[in-house]
Amino acid sequence: MMKHTLTALLALLLALPSFSQDRVFVSAMIDSLCAPHFHGRGYVEDGDSKAAAFIQEQVERLGVDQPVQVQEFQLGVNIFPGEMMLKVNGNTLITGKDFIIDPKSGKAKGTYDVVTFKPKWADSHEKLFSRIADGKFDGKVIVFDINDENTNYQNLIDDVYKNPLKAAGYIILTDKKLTWSVSRSMVSFPIFHVQKSSVLKKIKGVEINVDQVFKSKHTGKNVMAILPGTSDSTSNSLVYTAHLDHLGRMGAATYIAGANDNASGSAMLLDLYQWYFLNRPAYDVVFIWFGAEEAGLVGSKYFVENPLITLDDISFLLNLDLMGDAKTGITVVNGKVFEDHFAKLSSLNMELGLLEKVKARGPAANSDHHPFYEKGVPSFFIYTTGEYKHYHDIDDVPSNLPLTNYEKVFELITEFAKVGI
Numbered sequence: 113m114m115k116h117t118l119t120a121l122l123a124l125l126l127a128l129p130s131f132s133q134d135r136v137f138v139s140a141m142i143d144s145l146c147a148p149h150f151h152g153r154g155y156v157e158d159g160d161s162k163a164a165a166f167i168q169e170q171v172e173r174l175g176v177d178q179p180v181q182v183q184e185f186q187l188g189v190n191i192f193p194g195e196m197m198l199k200v201n202g203n204t205l206i207t208g209k210d211f212i213i214d215p216k217s218g219k220a221k222g223t224y225d226v227v228t229f230k231p232k233w234a235d236s237h238e239k240l241f242s243r244i245a246d247g248k249f250d251g252k253v254i255v256f257d258i259n260d261e262n263t264n265y266q267n268l269i270d271d272v273y274k275n276p277l278k279a280a281g282y283i284i285l286t287d288k289k290l291t292w293s294v295s296r297s298m299v300s301f302p303i304f305h306v307q308k309s310s311v312l313k314k315i316k317g318v319e320i321n322v323d324q325v326f327k328s329k330h331t332g333k334n335v336m337a338i339l340p341g342t343s344d345s346t347s348n349s350l351v352y353t354a355h356l357d358h359l360g361r362m363g364a365a366t367y368i369a370g371a372n373d374n375a376s377g378s379a380m381l382l383d384l385y386q387w388y389f390l391n392r393p394a395y396d397v398v399f400i401w402f403g404a405e406e407a408g409l410v411g412s413k414y415f416v417e418n419p420l421i422t423l424d425d426i427s428f429l430l431n432l433d434l435m436g437d438a439k440t441g442i443t444v445v446n447g448k449v450f451e452d453h454f455a456k457l458s459s460l461n462m463e464l465g466l467l468e469k470v471k472a473r474g475p476a477a478n479s480d481h482h483p484f485y486e487k488g489v490p491s492f493f494i495y496t497t498g499e500y501k502h503y504h505d506i507d508d509v510p511s512n513l514p515l516t517n518y519e520k521v522f523e524l525i526t527e528f529a530k531v532g533i
């Protein structure tokens with residue numbers, strides 16, 4: 113008993129954080145943001161706006177000095193709100209697991225004959241053109257097997273959005289992991305990416321029912337909260353950003369939760385907010401949750417063109433995206449650009465004995481820091497690295513997300529902000 117008490121006490125002491133980073137809070141926030149109510153924080157049912165409202169509510173619950181600001185912007189986006197069915201040889205494939213719909217896909221409903229494209233057809237352009245002119249592919253769904261040894265028709269697959277065979281639709285078979293995204297344009301015919309292992313026999317016929325809508329005026333939202341610093345003499349600010357949106361629904365029955373991408377970063381921003389609320393530096397700390405990142409950094413691009421704060425006053429910006437598994441550490445986009453800042457971050461990590469690797473990268477337009485960087489704002493985009501492999505797929509869910517070394521990343525970031533900027 114005594115031994116147990118001591119062990120428990122020791123464990124408690126070891127676990128006692130020197131920072132108030134809050135794993136229970138962060139997990140709860142990730143769970144909430146991934147709940148069906150938010151529809152994958154995308155464009156169906158305005159899941160992204162619901163997530164924005166939720167974040168605003170949480171900030172207000174934690175305490176505010178100034179009203180939370182919500183900035184609206186508009187974009188066109190291709191969505192799949194209803195039916196999402198693909199039957200191959202009479203078997204219904206599982207949405208998200210056996211197949212994904214191409215983000216640019218159009219709608220379709222019906223039963224179709226299938227033509228499996230033969231590589232030799234691409235040997236002669238003339239013959240292929242006469243095949244098309246003869247209407248050989250009219251009304252058919254074409255199957256491309258991209259794992260074919262013979263890839264002489266790769267150009268046809270690259271041009272699939274132009275409907276190179278004048279077909280009724282396309283199925284692209286692949287052995288690779290299915291990775292979804294979101295598109296701001298559409299085509300008029302259906303395109304599926306199908307996992308080869310889910311189709312055991314040659315495809316003879318398909319039944320399709322895909323409901324698709326191009327939403328030309330979707331309202332996206334950015335949410336901003338400011339914690340004023342303790343000094344009146346500085347107008348400098350430290351800015352934390354994370355995108356609140358994800359890919360949304362692939363049909364009425366399936367949504368992509370985006371636990372790592374980027375419920376994790378959005379939740380961490382809320383955790384940082386509650387920490388800074390009690391630990392105010394001299395400068396202002398600004399928190400921005402962006403919408404429509406997945407649609408092409410739409411929210412952050414809009415923000416830098418219509419800034420709610422003075423961009424010149426930003427001493428440094430830290431964008432957090434994919435914060436769910438720092439087993440091997442973090443990678444810092446722009447680490448090779450802002451070398452002094454990176455050196456401080458890296459040496460702090462060594463001094464504090466936190467993460468195995470803190471790796472620097474050059475610039476990349478792969479998250480919301482980039483529009484700021486292009487406007488001259490010094491910035492890092494930090495993402496975690498580990499064993500978590502679920503990206504833009506149906507398995508990126510809270511129950512899979514380990515949050516490995518979350519506390520260490522939190523400590524490194526807040527310590528860096530104290531001395532590094």
Ligand SMILES: [Zn+2]
Binds near residue numbers: 373405434
């Ligand atoms: Zn992301």
